[in-house]
Amino acid sequence: MAKQLASAPKPKRFHLKPAHWGIIFLLPALVHMLIFKFHPLFNAFYMSFHEWDLLNPPTWIGLDNYVRLFNDARFHNSLSVSLRYALSTTACLTVLGLGLGLMFNKATRGIAVLRAAYFVPSIMSTVVIAIIWRFIFHPSFGLQTFFTEPLGYFNVRWLTNSRLALPALVIVGVWRHLGYYSLIYLAGFQAIPEEQYEAAKIDGARPYQSLLYITLPLLRPTFLFVAIVSVINSFQSFAPAQLMTDGGPAGSTLVLPLFLYRTAIQNLHMGYGTAIAVIMFLVLMTITLIQLKLFGMGSGQ
Amino acid sequence: MTRVLVTIRGRLLNLVVHIILYAGGLLAVLPLLWMISTSTKPASEVFSFPIRWIPEQFQFVENLQAVFRTIPFATYYFNSLFVSLTGTALTVFFCTLAGYSFAKFNYPGKNIVFVLVLGTMMIPFQAIMIPLFLTVLRLNWTNSYLGLIIPGAVTSFGIFLTRQYLLAVPSEFIDAARVDGCGEFRIFLTIILPLAKPVLATLSILTFMNNWNDYLWPLVIINSPRYRTISLGLAMFQSEYSTQFNLLMTASLLATIPVLLIFFVFQKQFVQSMMSSGLKG
Numbered sequence: 001m002a003k004q005l006a007s008a009p010k011p012k013r014f015h016l017k018p019a020h021w022g023i024i025f026l027l028p029a030l031v032h033m034l035i036f037k038f039h040p041l042f043n044a045f046y047m048s049f050h051e052w053d054l055l056n057p058p059t060w061i062g063l064d065n066y067v068r069l070f071n072d073a074r075f076h077n078s079l080s081v082s083l084r085y086a087l088s089t090t091a092c093l094t095v096l097g098l099g100l101g102l103m104f105n106k107a108t109r110g111i112a113v114l115r116a117a118y119f120v121p122s123i124m125s126t127v128v129i130a131i132i133w134r135f136i137f138h139p140s141f142g143l144q145t146f147f148t149e150p151l152g153y154f155n156v157r158w159l160t161n162s163r164l165a166l167p168a169l170v171i172v173g174v175w176r177h178l179g180y181y182s183l184i185y186l187a188g189f190q191a192i193p194e195e196q197y198e199a200a201k202i203d204g205a206r207p208y209q210s211l212l213y214i215t216l217p218l219l220r221p222t223f224l225f226v227a228i229v230s231v232i233n234s235f236q237s238f239a240p241a242q243l244m245t246d247g248g249p250a251g252s253t254l255v256l257p258l259f260l261y262r263t264a265i266q267n268l269h270m271g272y273g274t275a276i277a278v279i280m281f282l283v284l285m286t287i288t289l290i291q292l293k294l295f296g297m298g299s300g301q
Numbered sequence: 302m303t304r305v306l307v308t309i310r311g312r313l314l315n316l317v318v319h320i321i322l323y324a325g326g327l328l329a330v331l332p333l334l335w336m337i338s339t340s341t342k343p344a345s346e347v348f349s350f351p352i353r354w355i356p357e358q359f360q361f362v363e364n365l366q367a368v369f370r371t372i373p374f375a376t377y378y379f380n381s382l383f384v385s386l387t388g389t390a391l392t393v394f395f396c397t398l399a400g401y402s403f404a405k406f407n408y409p410g411k412n413i414v415f416v417l418v419l420g421t422m423m424i425p426f427q428a429i430m431i432p433l434f435l436t437v438l439r440l441n442w443t444n445s446y447l448g449l450i451i452p453g454a455v456t457s458f459g460i461f462l463t464r465q466y467l468l469a470v471p472s473e474f475i476d477a478a479r480v481d482g483c484g485e486f487r488i489f490l491t492i493i494l495p496l497a498k499p500v501l502a503t504l505s506i507l508t509f510m511n512n513w514n515d516y517l518w519p520l521v522i523i524n525s526p527r528y529r530t531i532s533l534g535l536a537m538f539q540s541e542y543s544t545q546f547n548l549l550m551t552a553s554l555l556a557t558i559p560v561l562l563i564f565f566v567f568q569k570q571f572v573q574s575m576m577s578s579g580l581k582g
Contacts, residue, residue, distance in 0.1 A: 016485075018406060018479070018485065019406060019407060019408040020408075021406065021485040021486075022402045022405070022406025022407070022408050022411075023402070023406075023408050025398045025399065025401060025402035025406070025485075025489070026398075026399050026402040026403070026414070028395050028398065028399070028455070029395050029396065029398065029399035029418075029455045029460060030399070030414065032395070032451075032454060032455040033417075033418065033421060033455065033457070035436065036433060036436065036451075036452045036455075037421045037424065037429070037457075038417075038421070039432070039436065040429035040432035040433045040436060041421075041424060041428070041429050041432075043429075043432035043435070043436075044428060044429055044431070044432045047431070047432060047435075054438075100322075100325065103318045103321060103322050104322070106314075106315065106318050107318060107319065107322055108315070108319075109319060110323075112568075113326075114322055114323070114326045115572065116564075116565075116568060117326035117327070117329050117330045118325070118326055118329050119564070119571075119572060119575075120329065120330055120333060120561075120564070121329055121332070121333075122575070123510060123560050123561070123564050123571070123575075124333075124514075124557055124560065125513070125514035125516065125531075125532050125535075125556060125557070125560070126514065126516055126532075127514075127516050127532040127535045127536050127556075128336075128532075128535065128553040128556055128557055129332075130539075131535060131539050131549050131550070131553050132332050132333075132335065132336050132550070132553060133332065134539075135335075135339065135546045135549070135550070136332060136335060138546075140348075140350070141347065141348045141349070141350065141352075143331070143332070143335050143352065145352070146352060175328075175329070175332070178329070179329055180575065183572065183576060184576060187576060232425065235425075236425055236426070236427050238427075238516070238517050239516050239517070239536075242536075243536055243539060257427050257517075260427060260430075260431075261517075261520075261521075264431045264434075265431075265434070265520075265521055270431060270435070273431050274431050274432065277427060277428045277429070277430065277431060278428070280425070280427060280428060281424070281425060281428035284425055284428075285423075
């Protein structure tokens with residue numbers, strides 16, 4: 001009996017085909033996404049139809065949250081602040097990034113050092129950045145005095161003046177991301193085949209003509225990428241507004257993420273908060289689609 | 302004559318380009334230098350006029366001691382290191398596993414699932430932050446390492462990145478191992494992971510940086526000082542000691558050092574990985 005068992009081929013208890021293993025390998029990630037991505041996403045829409053303070057059970061109120069948002073002056077202000085912040089940051093980044101990328105493309109000396117220098121701001125934590133810049137903007141002892149006083153401006157209160165606070169945050173945003181985006185542009189420039197320029201040169205094109213008729217049109221995908229990513233990122237910028245100005249003065253820097261955080265997490269209006277989040281999601285989608293339509297059309301891709 | 306003029310103009314343009322680039326580069330690192338400079342100053346010199354870049358009285362060590370005296374900085378630092386490293390290890394492991402599955406296996410529904418996974422890349426974190434908070438609340442994971450680590454432990458970007466890389470790996474390696482009777486999980490560990498090293502490095506660097514710098518999520522789920530990460534601790538520090546700029550800058554410098562170190566050691570991979578992502582907070 002024992003001998004028989006030993007000589008028989010080992011019984012295979014679980015014989016799984018590779019396809020089964022493929023599913024097994026995918027499973028942990030898939031389960032994670034169901035719990036921490038898809039479920040919250042559906043829940044976001046679902047909860048936005050409820051009123052809920054975490055203490056009492058949620059009550060269904062239909063579209064009330066959206067109706068209230070529609071009439072909420074603080075929400076209008078936040079949406080406007082966020083749009084202004086995101087669009088002006090993006091405008092600066094797409095234009096300055098393009099110029100800087102162009103110069104990077106022409107640079108011959110010390111590129112590695114330069115690249116590192118421009119890149120450093122984008123790897124730093126937003127909290128650290130907010131702390132540094134709050135001091136930089138200090139009216140009398142901050143680094144900003146170094147630039148404003150020679151121009152005849154003294155004691156500029158960047159962060160406590162309602163007209164300067166948002167521009168101050170835009171400066172921080174542009175400073176932080178400019179290096180990153182200019183390197184994206186640089187990669188875009190380098191992807192343009194050299195023959196295009198040579199052909200143009202043979203045909204007698206001047207440098208600015210090459211720039212205008214070859215570089216810029218071929219750079220459209222890069223431009224679009226920078227614009228979309230920058231809008232999406234700057235729309236979600238939270239730490240500088242919270243730590244440098246705390247949304248002030250007079251709500252002039254109360255960006256949507258900060259409004260969302262205050263409403264939901266600090267004041268425990270979960271339903272109202274998710275309604276804000278849903279609107280934010282829709283606004284970002286809309287901006288992305290508009291950009292795709294504006295810049296994507298006619299490129300044939 | 303015109304040729305000479307053209308060369309001169311070219312040289313001049315070149316010079317101008319370099320001057321602007323270097324001036325811009327200086328502006329880019331100036332806040333960093335400002336942080337370092339302030340971190341070495343005694344309180345009296347922080348508020349001195351005109352600006353002194355190099356303090357008369359060098360006081361970095363005293364500032365360092367003061368930071369550790371005022372806040373439980375070591376705890377914050379440990380929490381950030383622990384959360385970032387564990388999170389990165391989990392992300393890299395599970396994303397590569399899933400990426401491998403998408404790249405090298407065939408099973409029904411694979412493509413639909415992949416499109417769904419890609420689709421989640423377009424969900425802004427803040428849009429699902431509150432429901433995510435409620436999920437974590439229900440799991441009783443607020444004020445815990447689990448709450449800090451698990452919700453971000455798998456990223457669709459990581460899955461996408463590893464899948465793209467593994468698509469290019471020849472399937473013969475895997476088939477040969479199968480013929481030799483190597484188990485599927487062992488194939489993954491001994492063949493796929495070593496082959497994927499470059500993309501794993503990219504993903505690790507990026508994930509570590511994002512975890513280390515994360516602020517909003519810890520802010521939402523952590524109250525207890527025991528689980529505060531460095532970003533959170535710094536923010537609290539600033540709200541309590543808002544004018545102690547020299548101490549704030551010392552703490553900020555300490556918080557920046559790990560990322561700076563990784564950046565300078567792996568500069569090339571770092572730049573490449575950030576360029577490949579386009580997704581950061």
